[in-house]
Amino acid sequence: MRKITYITAALLVTLSLTFCSDDGPTGPSGSDSTGEASFNVSGDLELSFDGNAQFSKFDEANIESWALDFTDAGQNYTITITTQDQEEVERPPEGTYTIGFVTDGFIANFLDDSEDGFENFVEYSTMAEGFGGEIVITESSTDLVEGTFNFTAVELLEEGGGEIEVTEGEFSATPRQ
Numbered sequence: 001m002r003k004i005t006y007i008t009a010a011l012l013v014t015l016s017l018t019f020c021s022d023d024g025p026t027g028p029s030g031s032d033s034t035g036e037a038s039f040n041v042s043g044d045l046e047l048s049f050d051g052n053a054q055f056s057k058f059d060e061a062n063i064e065s066w067a068l069d070f071t072d073a074g075q076n077y078t079i080t081i082t083t084q085d086q087e088e089v090e091r092p093p094e095g096t097y098t099i100g101f102v103t104d105g106f107i108a109n110f111l112d113d114s115e116d117g118f119e120n121f122v123e124y125s126t127m128a129e130g131f132g133g134e135i136v137i138t139e140s141s142t143d144l145v146e147g148t149f150n151f152t153a154v155e156l157l158e159e160g161g162g163e164i165e166v167t168e169g170e171f172s173a174t175p176r177q
Contacts, residue, residue, distance in 0.1 A: 035144070037070035039079070039169035044124075044155070044162030045112055049077060053173035055145050057089065064089040068145065068173055076114040079166070081135060081149060082107050094140050099151045100132030108133070108151045110164060124153035124164050133166070146172045 035053035051072035058065055065084040071077070081099065083089055083106050098104040113121040126132045133151025149169035155161025 033174070035171065035173040037079075037169070037171040037173070039070070039149070040167050041077075041110070041164050042167070043152075043164040045164055047077070051077075053171040054176040055091070055173045056176035057091065062086065066091055068171065069176070070171060076112070078111040078113070079169075080109050080111075082109075091140055091142075091145065092137055094137050096134060096136045098132060099135055099149065100126050101129075102127070104132060106135055108149075108153060108166075110153055110166065123156060124162075125156050126151050126153050128154045128156065131163075142175070144172065144174060 036050070037053035038048075038050045041047045041049065049070070049072060051070055053068065053070050055066070055068050058067075063084050063086060065082050066089045067080050067082040070079040083092065083097075084102065097106050099106045099108045101107065108126045110124040111121050112124070115122075131152045131154050133149065135147060135149040137145060137147040139146040147170075149171070150165075150167050152163060152165045154163050
C-alpha cells in the first residue's frame with residue numbers, strides 16, 4: 001500500500017507542477033527565463049529533447065518533496081526527478097545520487113503526453129525493481145542547480161509495460177516562481 005501511495009503522490013506532484021503554472025519563473029539575476037535541459041530517449045519512444053528546467057520544494061499529502069522538472073515548450077514530454085520524505089527535504093548539495101525507488105534517494109518519472117492530450121498520457125517510472133540510474137549535481141545554489149542524469153524506466157500502468165532509456169541528460173535549472 002505504501003508503494004502505491006508514493007506512486008500516486010509522485011504522479012500528482014508531477015502533474016500539478018507541469019500544468020499549473022501561468023507565468024514563467026524568474027531566472028538568475030532577475031531575468032524572465034527558465035533553465036534548460038536536454039536528453040535523449042530510446043526504447044518504446046525515440047526522441048531528442050531540448051526544453052525548460054526548473055526546481056522546486058513543496059509539501060503534498062504530508063510528504064515533503066524537492067523536484068527537478070524538465071518540460072518541452074508544447075508540454076508533450078516531462079521528466080520529474082524527485083526526492084521525498086515524511087521529514088523535511090532540502091535542496092540537495094553537489095554530489096552523485098542514485099535514481100530508483102523512493103528509498104534509493106531520487107525517483108524519476110517520464111510523462112509522454114504527445115497523443116490525444118492529457119487523457120491518454122503514458123507514464124514511465126524508475127519505481128520498479130531493476131530500473132533506475134544516476135543524477136550528478138555539479139552546482140547547487142538558491143538560484144541555480146546544474147548537473148547530469150541518466151536512467152531506465154518502465155511503463156507502470158500497463159502489465160508488461162514498455163521501457164525507455166534516458167541518456168546524455170544535462171540540466172541547468174532555475175527556481176520555479
